[in-house]
Amino acid sequence: MNIADQIYSAADSANQDRAQAIRDNLRDAIVDRRLAPGTKLSEGEVGTLFDVSRTVARAALQMLSFEGLVRTERNRGAFVANPSPEEARQVFASRRLIEPGIAIAACGRITAADIAAFKAQLDEEGRFIAARGPTARRSEIKASGDFHLLLASVAGNAILQRFMEELVARSSLVIALYGRSGVSSCGHNEHLRMLDALERGDAGLASRLMGHHIDHIEADLDLRKRPGVALKDALDF
Known part of the structure; x- marks a missing residue:
């Protein structure tokens, strides 16, 4: 692996760690009732609050979506899941x-x-x-x-x-x-x-x-x- 590849790899790893930390924080807020089901989780707001790019914010929301804690709607964004x-x-x-x-x-x-x-x-x-x-x-x-x-x-x-x-x-x-x-x-x-x-x-x-x-x-x-x-x-x- 050359130096450029090493730099990109390190950056990817850091972004993954940031996304995981955001996921953990949002998950706690959901489980602890501080984020109600149906709450909109915009990539822009999440990115601003955690001082990360929209790409990192999107990765965190995708993790929560995989767990069933967040639902994504086309052209509307991500929301805390609202189980009936x-x-x-x-x-x-x-x-x-x-x-x-x-x-x-x-x-x-x-x-x-x-x-x-x-x-x-x-x-x-x-x-x-x-x-x-x-x-x-x-x-x-x-x-x-x-x-x-x-x-x-x-x-x-x-x-x-x-x-x-x-x-x-x-x-x-x-x-x-x-x-x-x-x-x-x-x-x-x-x-x-x-x-x-x-x-x-x-x-x-x-x-x-x-x-x-x-x-x-x-x-x-x-x-x-x-x-x-x-x-x-x-x-x-």
Whole structure:
């Protein structure tokens, strides 16, 4: 690689890092209810707020679109996704079909190292629950979703793992829009009981606990929309 290629490669890498950071910030604002579904996310405004080019802003919005958190409309731009009550039900119906099977598959593959990773993750989740403030709340929501993603990883099915990445992201948006409690509805104690079943090799119990867990998450939804704020006011600067 010549010097010019190295410079272009470094620039591309820096732009990717910037796009990822913008994606993370916008995702937090969406999950934390600070950006309401339907909010317009213009490339120009995002670029100005984060001091990046429209190209970098567009890349960040495309990442969110891939996750299902942003929708793009031809000749109109990008908007925070606005799942209908029926779409919310479909998200959890999909999880109810998939995740009990993931729990069974994970039970047959889980190792001592995996169990240690789960325990560390749940310790982190517990710390966020005990903390206060919006940053801790966002971290708790992410940590709760990470439990499900870790389980999908242990199950060893790459296709299902990709499905779960999208479903967890969409669930975060649905919970942010319709959740009664204002925090993650992924019960920490239910996670602990599932891990205990996995550690004891009880696949049937782990699967049943997962089904009940998803039922409890969905039961926390009240299917009423909540108002949001302007993009500039919603971001942490």
